[in-house]
Amino acid sequence: MTTIVEARNLRKVYMLGKVPVEALRGVNLKVEEGEFLSVLGPSGSGKSTLLNLIGALDKPTEGKIFIEGVDVSTLNDGQLADLRRRIGFVFQFFNLIPRFTARQNVELPMAIAGLGKEERRKRAEELLKVVGLADRMNHKPAELSGGEQQRVAIARALANNPRFLLMDEPTGNIDSKNAMEIIQLVKRLNQEKGITIIMVTHDQRLASEANRTVHMLDGLIVDETVNKP
Amino acid sequence: MKITDIFSYAFSAIKLRKLRAGLTTLGVVIGIAAIVALLSITQGLQVAIATQLQKGFATDTLIVTARSESGFKLLVNDTRTIEEIDGENVTVSLAVILRTGYIKSGGRTSRVSIVGVNFTAYKEIYSSTFSAEEGDIPQNPENNAVVVGKRVSDPWGNGTLFCRTGDNVEIIWTNTTARPLKNETFTGSVVAVLKEVGGFSLGGPSDTSIYIPITQAQTFFGTEECEMIIVRLKNADKATIESTAKAIREAFGGQVTVTSSTAILNVISSVFSTIELFLAGIAAISLLVAGIGIMNIMIVSMMERTREIGILKALGMKNRQVLLIFLSEAAIIGLLGAVIGVGAGWGIAQVTVRIFRGGGSFGGGMRQTNQASLANGITISPVLTPTVLFGAIAFGLIVSLLFGLYPAWRASKLKPVEALRYE
Numbered sequence: 001m002t003t004i005v006e007a008r009n010l011r012k013v014y015m016l017g018k019v020p021v022e023a024l025r026g027v028n029l030k031v032e033e034g035e036f037l038s039v040l041g042p043s044g045s046g047k048s049t050l051l052n053l054i055g056a057l058d059k060p061t062e063g064k065i066f067i068e069g070v071d072v073s074t075l076n077d078g079q080l081a082d083l084r085r086r087i088g089f090v091f092q093f094f095n096l097i098p099r100f101t102a103r104q105n106v107e108l109p110m111a112i113a114g115l116g117k118e119e120r121r122k123r124a125e126e127l128l129k130v131v132g133l134a135d136r137m138n139h140k141p142a143e144l145s146g147g148e149q150q151r152v153a154i155a156r157a158l159a160n161n162p163r164f165l166l167m168d169e170p171t172g173n174i175d176s177k178n179a180m181e182i183i184q185l186v187k188r189l190n191q192e193k194g195i196t197i198i199m200v201t202h203d204q205r206l207a208s209e210a211n212r213t214v215h216m217l218d219g220l221i222v223d224e225t226v227n228k229p
Numbered sequence: 230m231k232i233t234d235i236f237s238y239a240f241s242a243i244k245l246r247k248l249r250a251g252l253t254t255l256g257v258v259i260g261i262a263a264i265v266a267l268l269s270i271t272q273g274l275q276v277a278i279a280t281q282l283q284k285g286f287a288t289d290t291l292i293v294t295a296r297s298e299s300g301f302k303l304l305v306n307d308t309r310t311i312e313e314i315d316g317e318n319v320t321v322s323l324a325v326i327l328r329t330g331y332i333k334s335g336g337r338t339s340r341v342s343i344v345g346v347n348f349t350a351y352k353e354i355y356s357s358t359f360s361a362e363e364g365d366i367p368q369n370p371e372n373n374a375v376v377v378g379k380r381v382s383d384p385w386g387n388g389t390l391f392c393r394t395g396d397n398v399e400i401i402w403t404n405t406t407a408r409p410l411k412n413e414t415f416t417g418s419v420v421a422v423l424k425e426v427g428g429f430s431l432g433g434p435s436d437t438s439i440y441i442p443i444t445q446a447q448t449f450f451g452t453e454e455c456e457m458i459i460v461r462l463k464n465a466d467k468a469t470i471e472s473t474a475k476a477i478r479e480a481f482g483g484q485v486t487v488t489s490s491t492a493i494l495n496v497i498s499s500v501f502s503t504i505e506l507f508l509a510g511i512a513a514i515s516l517l518v519a520g521i522g523i524m525n526i527m528i529v530s531m532m533e534r535t536r537e538i539g540i541l542k543a544l545g546m547k548n549r550q551v552l553l554i555f556l557s558e559a560a561i562i563g564l565l566g567a568v569i570g571v572g573a574g575w576g577i578a579q580v581t582v583r584i585f586r587g588g589g590s591f592g593g594g595m596r597q598t599n600q601a602s603l604a605n606g607i608t609i610s611p612v613l614t615p616t617v618l619f620g621a622i623a624f625g626l627i628v629s630l631l632f633g634l635y636p637a638w639r640a641s642k643l644k645p646v647e648a649l650r651y652e
Contacts, residue, residue, distance in 0.1 A: 057645040057649070081542065081546060084543060108544060112231055114231060208355045
C-alpha cells in the first residue's frame with residue numbers, strides 16, 4: 001500500500017486577537033491509499049485544523065505534510081491550487097453556490113480545471129446518478145433537502161477524480177436518517193471505487209463506520225482504533 | 230478555466246444583483262453619455278462653423294489690411310502693386326471700401342454695411358456666396374447699381390420684403406470728417422438680391438450688407454483709401470500662402486497685416502480643440518465618479534462573496550482566475566454602460582440641438598424670426614466620429630477595469646481557510 005498523506009509533527013498556532021491558540025501540538029499521521037479514515041474528537045480538538053492542512057487550504061506553523069510524497073510547504077499559491085484540484089472537499093455546510101443548479105455546481109470544479117462544456121455536462125450527470133440525484137439535476141440548492149445538498153457536494157468533490165476525499169463533519173447538518181444514508185454512500189464509494197476518504201466527525205457512531213479511527217484531543221492524536229467491518 | 234467560463238461565471242454573479250449592478254452601470258452610462266453628447270455637439274458646431282467660414286472665407290485668399298497703429302492707409306490702386314509683386318501666384322486682387330450707413334426704401338430705414346467692391350472680381354473670389362437669388366449681378370454695373378444681402382431684402386424672414394430687385398433705394402452715409410457732419414445720399418437701383426449666406430462671413434459676402442461698385446464708393450465716400458485688399462492665390466498650398474504673404478508684407482514696408490483664411494481657420498479649429506478637451510475633461514469627472522461607484526460595489530460584492538471565493542479556491546481556483554472573474558464583472562458593467570452611454574449621449578446631442586433650434590438660438594431654419602440671434606442660419610448636426618465612438622467605449626472600459634482592479638486584487642488574495650470560515 002502507498003502512503004497518500006503523511007503528517008509529521010504538525011503544529012498550528014492561531015492568533016485569536018492577541019492570544020495565541022495552539023490548535024495542533026505535534027500531530028503525526030499516515031493515510032494509506034484506499035483507506036477510509038475517521039478523525040474523531042470533540043469540538044476544539046483540532047480535527048478541522050488538521051483537515052484544512054491536509055487539504056492545502058492552510059499552512060502549518062511547524063512540521064511538514066506530504067501529499068503523495070510531495071512536501072506541501074514547498075509549493076507556491078498556483079501549485080497549491082493545482083494540488084487542491086486533486087483533492088475533493090466536502091464541508092459541513094455543503095458550500096454549494098446558491099445560484100447554480102445541482103449540475104452546474106458539480107460542473108464548477110471541472111470548469112475551473114478547464115474542461116470543455118460537453119465533457120463537463122456528461123460527467124456531472126454521471127456523478128449525480130452515482131449519488132442518487134439523477135432526477136434533481138436542475139434544482140438549485142435551496143430546492144434540495146440537506147441530505148440532497150450534501151450528495152451534490154459529494155458529487156462535486158468527485159468531479160476531478162480526486163486522489164482522496166476530505167470530509168468535514170459531512171453529516172453535521174443533516175438529520176440522522178439522511179446522515180446514515182450519506183455514510184452508506186461514502187462507504188460504497190470507498191469500497192466499490194477504492195476512493196481514499198478522510199472524514200472528521202465528533203459522532204462516535206459515524207466514526208466507527210470507517211476502517212480506522214484516530215482520536216484527537218487538545219491538538220494531539222491520543223488514540224487509534226481499527227474498526228471491524 | 231476557459232475565458233468564456235470566466236465571463237459566464239462573472240455574468241451569473243452580476244445577474245444575482247441586478248438592481249445594484251444596474252445602478253452602477255447607470256453611473257457609467259451618465260459619464261459616457263455626457264462625454265459623447267458634449268463632444269458630438271462641439272464637433273457638430275465646429276463643422277457648421279468651418280463650413281460657414283469656408284463659404285464666406287475662401288481658403289485660397291489673403292486679406293491685406295493696414296496696421297492700425299501706424300496710420301498707414303491702403304489705397305484702392307494698391308491692388309496693382311500687389312499684382313506686380315507676385316503676379317505668378319496672385320490671380321485676382323480686389324480693394325474693399327467699407328462704411329456703415331443706412332438704406333431707405335418706402336419710408337423705412339435700415340442700418341447696413343455698405344461695401345464698395347469690383348463686382349466681377351468679388352464674384353470671382355466668392356463665387357458661391359456672391360451669387361444672386363433674384364436679379365443679376367452685372368459685369369459692368371451702372372454707378373447706381375446696388376446688390377443687397379438676403380437679410381436686407383427680407384429682414385424678418387417671413388416674406389415681408391424691405392426691398393426687392395428693381396426698387397429704387399436711397400443710400401445714406403454720414404460723413405464724420407466734414408464739419409458740421411453731413412449726410413451724403415444717392416439713389417441706387419437694386420439689381421440683385423444675394424442668396425442667403427448664413428451666419429458668419431469674414432471678408433466674404435454677408436446677409437446684412439449692401440454692395441456698390443468700387444468706383445461709385447470712391448466718389449460717394451470721397452476717398453482713394455480702402456479698408457482691405459482681398460488677394461486670391463492660384464492655390465491654397467501652405468508654401469504659396471506663406472511666400473506671397475511675406476512678399477506683400479515686405480513690399481509695404483511691414484505696414485500691413487496679411488491674414489490668410491487658412492490661418493484663421495486653423496486658429497478657430499485649435500480654439501475648438503481646446504474647448505472640446507475642456508468639456509471632455511468635465512465629462513470625464515462624472516465618469517471618475519462612476520468608477521468610484523464601480524469600486525464601491527465591487528468591494529461590497531467581494532465581501533459578500535468571501536465565502537464563495539473560499540469555495541472556489543478550495544475547488545482549485547487560482548488567484549489569477551479569481552482576479553479575472555472580478556475584473557470581468559467590472560468589464561461587463563463598464564462595457565455595457567459605455568455602449569448604452571454612447572447611444573444615450575448621441576440621443577441627448579440630437580435632442581439638445583433640436584431644442585436649441587426650436588428656441589431659435591442657433592437659428593436652424595430659414596424661417597426663424599428671431600433676428601437678434603447671434604448666428605442666424607447656422608444648423609448644427611451633432612457629429613459622432615469613430616474616434617469619439619470607440620474612444621468613449623474604450624475609456625469606459627478602462628475606467629471600470631482600473632477601479633475594479635483593487636477589489637479584484639483583494640478578492641484574489643483572500644486566504645482560503647479564512648474565506649471559508651467567513652459568515
